[in-house]
Amino acid sequence: MSKVILLSGSPNENGNTVQLLKECAGVIEKNGVEAEVVSLAGMHLRDVMDLQEGCEDGFDEIISKIKEAQGFIAGGPVYWGTVRAELMTALQRIAMASMQQGNFLSRKAGGPIAVARRGGVTSAIQEMMMFFLSNDMIVPGSTYWNIAFGQKPGDVINDAEGLETIKRFGENMAFVVEAING
Numbered sequence: 520m521s522k523v524i525l526l527s528g529s530p531n532e533n534g535n536t537v538q539l540l541k542e543c544a545g546v547i548e549k550n551g552v553e554a555e556v557v558s559l560a561g562m563h564l565r566d567v568m569d570l571q572e573g574c575e576d577g578f579d580e581i582i583s584k585i586k587e588a589q590g591f592i593a594g595g596p597v598y599w600g601t602v603r604a605e606l607m608t609a610l611q612r613i614a615m616a617s618m619q620q621g622n623f624l625s626r627k628a629g630g631p632i633a634v635a636r637r638g639g640v641t642s643a644i645q646e647m648m649m650f651f652l653s654n655d656m657i658v659p660g661s662t663y664w665n666i667a668f669g670q671k672p673g674d675v676i677n678d679a680e681g682l683e684t685i686k687r688f689g690e691n692m693a694f695v696v697e698a699i700n701g
């Protein structure tokens with residue numbers, strides 16, 4: 520069965536980003552594709568771009584999961600108007616690993632999701648899109664940009680329009696993953 524990995528770039532184990540990614544994962548699974556939410560919370564990601572150096576921070580295991588999967592979604596909380604830096608480090612490490620291991624991201628389906636209290640979501644989507652579009656990935660759309668609003672953990676579930684957009688994105692992810700992988 521095909522699989523999608525959803526990576527949360529929030530330091531909060533059960534914050535808005537993880538809760539939203541779980542909603543998206545639920546829809547992907549309902550549409551016949553396996554989905555797993557993984558998180559950077561508590562990981563203390565190292566900013567090392569040379570794979571030969573080796574990292575003991577646990578992120579290489581997440582990279583392996585992404586390599587094996589057919590789809591990859593990045594969920595980023597907005598901090599000070601941009602995607603949280605640790606998530607961008609994660610995306611750059613994944614891109615380096617892909618380049619050094621036969622471009623494993625090539626023709627996987629994927630896309631970004633941004634979460635914020637109020638501002639910075641569309642530029643956060645644009646920042647993350649630089650990763651998806653320059654790694655030969657196929658990005659499905661939705662009925663709006665993949666953004667949702669909330670401050671305290673759980674708030675995002677009350678953003679009806681945000682939730683609808685993310686659920687449609689999940690449906691389209693499953694559709695594209697199945698179309699590519701059969």
Ligand SMILES: Cc1cc2nc3c(=O)[nH]c(=O)nc-3n(C[C@H](O)[C@H](O)[C@H](O)COP(=O)(O)O)c2cc1C
Pocket residue numbers: 529530531533534535536537596597598599600601634635636637638639668669670671672
């Ligand atoms: C240090 C910090 C900076 C933040 N900066 C912004 C911001 O620029 N714009 C905004 O709308 N929300 C901002 N927020 C709010 C978060 O984006 C919001 O609470 C989000 O739901 C957090 O996601 P999480 O629960 O997954 O961590 C900030 C939060 C923190 C802790």
